[in-house]
Amino acid sequence: MTTPDYSHLTIIETSDELKLYDLVPNPIWVFDLDKHGWWWGNTEAIKFWGLETVDDLINKDLSGDTDGARKRMEQTFDLAVKEGLTVDPWTTYPNGKPKTLFMKHRAALLGPERHRGIIAYIHEDVNLGEQPENLLLVEAMRYTTVMVTSFTLEGESVIENPAATEAYKHLNDIAYEKDVTDFTARFEIHEEGLACFNRAKEEEGGRWEYRMRTSAGVRTHMLDIRMTRHPLTGDFLMLMAEYDVTPLKIALEEARLAEAELHMLAHYDALTGLPSLRLFQENLTKLMALASRKNEKLAVMFIDLDGFKEVNDSYGHDVGDAVLKTVADRLKSCIRDADIVSRIGGDEFILLQTGVKDMDAVSALAEKITNSLLPKIDIKGLEVTIGASVGVALYPDHGADSEKLIREADQRMYTVKKSGKNNYLIAS
Numbered sequence: 001m002t003t004p005d006y007s008h009l010t011i012i013e014t015s016d017e018l019k020l021y022d023l024v025p026n027p028i029w030v031f032d033l034d035k036h037g038w039w040w041g042n043t044e045a046i047k048f049w050g051l052e053t054v055d056d057l058i059n060k061d062l063s064g065d066t067d068g069a070r071k072r073m074e075q076t077f078d079l080a081v082k083e084g085l086t087v088d089p090w091t092t093y094p095n096g097k098p099k100t101l102f103m104k105h106r107a108a109l110l111g112p113e114r115h116r117g118i119i120a121y122i123h124e125d126v127n128l129g130e131q132p133e134n135l136l137l138v139e140a141m142r143y144t145t146v147m148v149t150s151f152t153l154e155g156e157s158v159i160e161n162p163a164a165t166e167a168y169k170h171l172n173d174i175a176y177e178k179d180v181t182d183f184t185a186r187f188e189i190h191e192e193g194l195a196c197f198n199r200a201k202e203e204e205g206g207r208w209e210y211r212m213r214t215s216a217g218v219r220t221h222m223l224d225i226r227m228t229r230h231p232l233t234g235d236f237l238m239l240m241a242e243y244d245v246t247p248l249k250i251a252l253e254e255a256r257l258a259e260a261e262l263h264m265l266a267h268y269d270a271l272t273g274l275p276s277l278r279l280f281q282e283n284l285t286k287l288m289a290l291a292s293r294k295n296e297k298l299a300v301m302f303i304d305l306d307g308f309k310e311v312n313d314s315y316g317h318d319v320g321d322a323v324l325k326t327v328a329d330r331l332k333s334c335i336r337d338a339d340i341v342s343r344i345g346g347d348e349f350i351l352l353q354t355g356v357k358d359m360d361a362v363s364a365l366a367e368k369i370t371n372s373l374l375p376k377i378d379i380k381g382l383e384v385t386i387g388a389s390v391g392v393a394l395y396p397d398h399g400a401d402s403e404k405l406i407r408e409a410d411q412r413m414y415t416v417k418k419s420g421k422n423n424y425l426i427a428s
Contacts, residue, residue, distance in 0.1 A: 030119050041057045149164045200225040
């Protein structure tokens, strides 16, 4: 992790250096982050907190502060280190009564230990008031996990809540390239950030999804951008709320992959990658309708391997699986793109020949299949020999539905098995 650079900060060795602040008519105090307590306060600050002396302020018990409050102070310090001066709405509790107002903060280093410090300036004339609505709004902005930032129409940040400060604190140590602003620096792709900024100005807001470069890595954020005005100057500002939708995107992607995997399991053979019988039948039904319109025939070929059981018994299932993969490759090499070959299970395969014009084409493919499986298969130095018995049925001659055609082809295959194997037979 990069060590923060505090070399440009003012060093305050002792509180004596701050005596002139007693002449300022507004409350000013210095807060020590490393001790999480006040380091000093001027006379108006002492009055603000309803205390008698600066020691009362320094000794004020802050043990009840939440982790969120402590984190807020650190985020304010980090932002003040980067920008020099921050303007931020805060809710304070003098005399136990909530008071919400705008504060300005500068960062400094305190004492010989060089503790991290914040010099806080309060402006009563911009007090947001004690109305419950204002207090709830400011508190919500402070503690929500939604990142909220306002930008000038030149893309420079004006004010941000702690969630935004935490998400983009790493940008404090980065020197921007030419034409990169506080707005566009947050985007994974700066050009996309510029396009988003220009579109938001032109359309006066919108809601878009982008990948943002956060301190937690690149995350997917839904950006909700609206036009607003600066509460003090009245200048137009761009208010952007960022919702981290990364977990949702991940969940949707996992669901998509799971669905794709289920589809593969349902429609494709896990070993060979060939379509399953279910997918084969779905395609066969569609292609039968197409063939009927075009007045063409289809050929269904039921293929059962000869000698495969002996391979499994002699060499084991690993060799058997390797043989089945080789058979699948050889069968695919026999067919055209318009044809389909599937594995039914075990050592049984089924093939669909489309666009059949005459019986010679059917005989030629059946013979090509049986011949393709005759050459020996080399598996890890073992030479395996198998063959194939093939039964063929034609649409529409031997059946008008997929089950009937497959059953007819299967019966012809068994006839080949009984009459010597390693051959084909077309239904008559």
